[in-house]
Amino acid sequence: MTTNEDAWSGTVAKKSRALLDGSNLYRRLNIRLDDGTHVDVKVDRDLWNQLEVGDRLVKEAGEKPHRA
Template sequence: MTKHEDAWSGTVVKKSRALLDGSNLYRRLTIRLDDGTKIEVKVDRDLWKSVEVGERLVKQEGAKPRRG
């Protein structure tokens, strides 16, 4: 999983969640950035539940991703 702290914008192409360590549920979104590359980002429950594949997300530097 790529950890991106910088600003980016892109489209959700996949939603996933897993109990990787057996006790914590991790929610991830695969994002296709505007330049065509794909990244995976961990997101909180509220954002994960509110977005669908095909929706656009924006992240400002130092902030959490948001719909945009």
């Protein structure tokens, strides 16, 4: 997982959601970064619903991820 202070850009490789603790639905994206590595990122429902595999995502340090 990334922290809020990280900055990165990449494409959505996989979308997933799960009830990991039995009561809260967590939405995660697996992002293929521009350098070829992969990171998992938790996102809110609105962003998760907007994105599809292959969409480009950018995150600035201290900000939330957003579509590029």
